[in-house]
Amino acid sequence: MINTIIFDFGDVFINLNKEESINEFKKLGLDGPNEALLQLNDDFERGKITEEQFLDGFKKHLPNVSTDEIKAAWNSLIGEFPLYRLEFLQLLATKYRLFLLTNTDIIHMENFENQVGISFASDFYRCFEKVYYSHEMGMRKPDAAIFNFIIKKHDLSPKRTLFVDDKKENTDAAELLGLQVWNLQPHEDVVDLFQKKFMNATLHA
Template sequence: MIKTIIFDFGDVFVNLDKAATKKEMEALKVSEFPEVILEKNLEYEKGLISSDEFIGFYREEFPHLESEQIVNSWNAILIDFPEYRYQFIKKLSEEKDYHLILLSNTNEIHIDWIKKNVPFFEDFKKCFDAFYLSHEINFRKPNANIYEFVLETHELQPQECLFIDDTKENTEAAAQLGLHTWNIEPTREDVIDLFTAKKELF
């Protein structure tokens, strides 16, 4: 029996264009990312370096880029947050049938964009019993320690949890720890159809 539902954020609630940042950078004449940049991306997502350090590192690697161009390119992945999904989670929260947790690989630049462009973000956040962003807790999916952190912090039994994420490696990692999962396909599935799509669990 499911008692806790753990939600990803991007492509579950917020629509993403995952190829957009690469396209934006290519338009700015950045076609290849050295390994050290990819490592910095992961460090930034885990909150191990600040936004200023992150932007400064990109400017060192690509001196022709301005800080604003880096931020705009980084945020190009974010499309919109349909309000009907907020209404879905709000209703679920009000019904109080499940423990609701958000668990997302999200960095500070992205969440700043969300705060600025999604007027109901703070109300959305209040719908959850816990709201975990990777840059705030220094863990990221699909590493096992991020799931273990949530399970241990809230004293959860994995078999009583459903984890929803659009990235297969993330749901596979959660499943290895015993959680039920829904690897949502954002081009044809929507989180608001949860209780139809995974009706065998409820």
Template sequence: MIKAIIFDFGDVFINLDKPATLREMRKHRIEDLTEDILELNREYEKGLISSEKFIRTYQEEFKQLEQEIFVNSWNAILIDFPQYRYQFLKKLSEEKDYKLILLSNTNEIHIDWVKENVPFYEDFKACFDAFYLSHEINFRKPDVEIYEFVLNKHELQPEECLFIDDTAENTKAAAALGIHTWNIEPTREDVIDLFTAKKELF
């Protein structure tokens, strides 16, 4: 029996344009990101370095990047948050049938943008029993430690949980622990159809 539903944030609730950051950077003669920069991104997502150091390192690597241009490029991935998805979650929260947990690889610059641009963000956050952003808990998906952290923190068995994420690598890691998963395809599936898409679990 499902006791907890664990949701990703990007492309589950908020719409993303994942190629947008690199597309914007290419306008400033940045074609590819080195493995060192990709590792920097992962460290930043885990909250292991500050936003200031993160921005400064990019500027040291790419001399032509002004801070405002970089931040705007970094945030270009974020599109919009359809309010109907928030309404779906709000109803789910009010029914209190399941423990609701958000588990997202989200960094500080991105969440600052969300706070400024999504007027119902605080109400959305309040719908969850727990709200975990990777940069605040120092874990990121698909590392096994992040799933074990949630299971242990809430005294949940894997088979009692459904995890919804748009990235196959993340759902595979969760499924390996015995967690039920829905690898949502955002171009043709929507989280509001949860109880139809995964009706066998409910």
């Protein structure tokens, strides 16, 4: 029987405006992500570089654009966090050990907290036994090390732990370590999915 759930954040609880973010950068003169910027993002999400170094890395590709404009385009990714998902999570927290594991950076997390307000953010964080940000851990999904760290730190049983993420590469990595997984699809809502799946006896086998 499942007794623990590890959740991703983006496109699970909070909606991500991926196309809007790309379009905002296009307005600034950037055609799209390139290898250097993808590596820059990876380093930032691992906490290997500072916010200033990250923004300076973007300015190399957008020399005539201000830091504030780059930051605004970067934050345009962060969308709505529907209240019903928080209420669902609060109910779930009374029945399961919950953890948050997200590949993210300090800019996005500060933007999220400012956007929803301190009361909403606090209520969200209180649902979890522990919140794990990749930029604080120095590693990111789908690294096996990040899953093994949480399993060992909290003495979790992989077969009794469910991992929910919208990226298949992440759920595949967790599954290889023995965790039960759900790869949330773009057309699915985490609340609807859980209501359906929790009625399935196979989940509790």
